[in-house]
Amino acid sequence: xxxxxxxxxxxxxQRSLLPWPTWDYCPLPNPSLMKPTKSARDxxxxxxxxxxxxxxxxxAFGEDISADKIHQQxxxxxxxxxxxxxxxxxxxxxxxxxxxxxDQKKFPKGIGDLAEKIKxxxxxxxxxxxxxxxxxxxxxxxxxxxxxxxxxNGKLVNGFRSFPPLDHFIYRxxxxxxxxxxxxxxxYDSLDQIIQNxxxxxxxxxxxxxxxxxxxxxxxSQASTQVKQLLRYIRKKYPHIFVTACGCPFADAxxxxxxxxxxxxxxxxxxxxxxxRRLLYHKSMRSLEKKLHxxxxxxxxxxxxxxxxxxxDTTETRKILNTLDDTFVRGYGDDLREVKREWLKR
Numbered sequence: 001x002x003x004x005x006x007x008x009x010x011x012x013x014q015r016s017l018l019p020w021p022t023w024d025y026c027p028l029p030n031p032s033l034m035k036p037t038k039s040a041r042d043x044x045x046x047x048x049x050x051x052x053x054x055x056x057x058x059x060a061f062g063e064d065i066s067a068d069k070i071h072q073q074x075x076x077x078x079x080x081x082x083x084x085x086x087x088x089x090x091x092x093x094x095x096x097x098x099x100x101x102x103d104q105k106k107f108p109k110g111i112g113d114l115a116e117k118i119k120x121x122x123x124x125x126x127x128x129x130x131x132x133x134x135x136x137x138x139x140x141x142x143x144x145x146x147x148x149x150x151x152x153n154g155k156l157v158n159g160f161r162s163f164p165p166l167d168h169f170i171y172r173x174x175x176x177x178x179x180x181x182x183x184x185x186x187x188y189d190s191l192d193q194i195i196q197n198x199x200x201x202x203x204x205x206x207x208x209x210x211x212x213x214x215x216x217x218x219x220x221s222q223a224s225t226q227v228k229q230l231l232r233y234i235r236k237k238y239p240h241i242f243v244t245a246c247g248c249p250f251a252d253a254x255x256x257x258x259x260x261x262x263x264x265x266x267x268x269x270x271x272x273x274x275x276x277r278r279l280l281y282h283k284s285m286r287s288l289e290k291k292l293h294x295x296x297x298x299x300x301x302x303x304x305x306x307x308x309x310x311x312x313d314t315t316e317t318r319k320i321l322n323t324l325d326d327t328f329v330r331g332y333g334d335d336l337r338e339v340k341r342e343w344l345k346r
Contacts, residue, residue, distance in 0.1 A: 059333030097134030
């Protein structure tokens with residue numbers, strides 16, 4: 001296999017032998033328009049100080065999160081002196097698309113209350129969302145069916161392209177039609193609530209490639225315009241918010257976010273078996289090692305290689321992670337109840 005130019009931040013540094021183009025290749029014509037420009041900001045022009053690091057709930061709990069679990073992890077992070085400044089509340093806090101609501105069983109006092117507890121521990125509260133995608137179970141789909149992209153047969157379009165054999169059977173997430181003002185207003189209002197009312201200071205925006213799978217768009221530049229419009233809204237209105245782009249074409253993020261995920265997920269979340277998680281972790285670390293030879297892709301952005309998993313580390317994976325310099329955002333994903341202090345000193 002030969003090296004190629006990844007079209008978005010999750011894409012590997014090598015072509016896949018499998019005939020599944022949606023993971024690594026732009027589905028629209030003119031993908032060359034998405035190449036980062038040589039005029040990108042250099043390191044001296046970063047807008048915000050780089051965060052020390054973050055702990056992410058996804059790899060410890062998957063969607064099985066709650067206010068109590070995350071508060072406990074934040075307290076453990078402080079006790080262990082984990083080198084982080086952000087606690088990232090990942091997927092599981094609401095149904096995809098219902099970004100103005102919170103699962104009351106998991107977060108009975110809301111995200112804002114948890115954010116205050118995180119701040120009291122001297123961490124920044126971070127929140128994950130996938131702004132362009134909606135779960136089939138979301139209230140938004142029932143209340144506003146007109147918000148969604150439909151194909152020529154009137155069927156809802158799946159904008160979630162993660163593992164192609166299963167995309168149309170299990171992992172369906174419907175694509176919002178960002179061409180419409182009402183959809184834009186809904187997403188902007190959701191962000192306003194998250195930032196202004198809930199006190200979130202770090203955003204992890206995921207699956208930003210989704211507009212590229214709108215069958216009504218003619219070329220990559222049209223999808224790029226939608227992604228950039230969303231990111232410009234945040235940058236202009238909330239310049240103090242640290243934004244990480246995930247699953248995003250590099251050129252779309254350039255100059256509009258602070259960091260970008262440069263690799264696929266480090267591993268699978270629970271309840272996957274430990275041997276599966278270890279296998280995926282080692283594979284992702286090797287893929288990351290190949291990607292590190294392409295630093296021009298994320299020029300002007302802090303690269304985020306995703307999380308280190310202490311419980312899954314080997315000499316090989318630690319060696320790869322030790323090659324990362326201070327410009328890389330460092331993430332951690334273990335259940336901190338199981339972390340030993342000596343692991344932090346390796």
